[in-house]
Amino acid sequence: MRCPGAEALQITPAIWSAMVAHCLAAYPDEGCGLLGGDGERGVARSCYPTTNAAASARIYTVAPVDHLRADRKAEARGESIIGVFHSHTHTDAHPSPTDVDQAPDPSWHYVLVSLRDTHPVVRSYRIVAGTVAEEPVVVVDAVASATTGGGQ
Amino acid sequence: MPEVRLPTVLRSAAGGSSSVTVEGATIGDVLRQLVASYPAMAGQVLTDDGELHRFVNVYVNDDDVRYLDKLDTKVALDDTVSILPAVAGG
Numbered sequence: 001m002r003c004p005g006a007e008a009l010q011i012t013p014a015i016w017s018a019m020v021a022h023c024l025a026a027y028p029d030e031g032c033g034l035l036g037g038d039g040e041r042g043v044a045r046s047c048y049p050t051t052n053a054a055a056s057a058r059i060y061t062v063a064p065v066d067h068l069r070a071d072r073k074a075e076a077r078g079e080s081i082i083g084v085f086h087s088h089t090h091t092d093a094h095p096s097p098t099d100v101d102q103a104p105d106p107s108w109h110y111v112l113v114s115l116r117d118t119h120p121v122v123r124s125y126r127i128v129a130g131t132v133a134e135e136p137v138v139v140v141d142a143v144a145s146a147t148t149g150g151g152q
Numbered sequence: 153m154p155e156v157r158l159p160t161v162l163r164s165a166a167g168g169s170s171s172v173t174v175e176g177a178t179i180g181d182v183l184r185q186l187v188a189s190y191p192a193m194a195g196q197v198l199t200d201d202g203e204l205h206r207f208v209n210v211y212v213n214d215d216d217v218r219y220l221d222k223l224d225t226k227v228a229l230d231d232t233v234s235i236l237p238a239v240a241g242g
Contacts, residue, residue, distance in 0.1 A: 034239070039160065054240070062239035064209040064216055071236060080160060084239050098242030104207065105161040105237055 009124040018047040023087035030060040032086040036074035039082040083109030093123040103127035165192035180223030
């Protein structure tokens with residue numbers, strides 16, 4: 001178990017797969033979704049795929065109604081929304097200037113899924129007051145009470 | 153009074169609470185009273201011109217107020233108002 005405030009994002013293989021599968025399904029548009037879990041410990045327990053309301057290969061907008069549904073499901077599971085993931089279809093897994101400008105919550109984890117290369121690349125960042133810091137993505141076999149794919 | 157559910161980014165402005173109750177008969181009333189009660193939310197929910205900030209989405213129960221009557225949307229005593237950040241990027 002990580003200490004509160006630890007600078008890492010802990011996910012299961014199932015969450016990794018759910019994020020990547022959703023982004024591949026959204027291709028050629030950017031795919032996006034939300035992560036539920038324990039924000040203080042940096043533990044993601046649920047993946048909530050959402051519609052990209054922008055329907056674009058260059059930008060994404062989490063469909064507001066999907067965000068509301070994910071927030072309610074997370075609350076019912078005793079989780080919070082702790083971050084967002086989205087894909088970059090032709091660039092690397094690093095936040096774009098638009099991602100940094102529009103980052104909504106300094107406590108969130110910002111996960112990028114790059115589909116540029118043959119194998120998807122998943123990386124995570126913290127974005128606080130315009131400053132980007134990468135954090136390790138720790139994939140563990142079991143996170144207590146882990147569930148996935150509950151978004152839609 | 154309507155319950156207002158707060159996103160994590162606004163909770164510190166409300167002493168860490170995930171929800172608060174605020175008086176108001178419309179969304180505009182509720183949000184103005186929210187900012188009056190918790191001044192650290194100023195500029196994060198409403199613009200300086202008193203409009204709904206484009207970086208938040210506000211719901212009455214299941215409905216996005218932008219598709220209702222925006223700030224004039226009626227709020228009943230037992231309604232739940234949810235504020236969530238607009239999540240977007242490139």
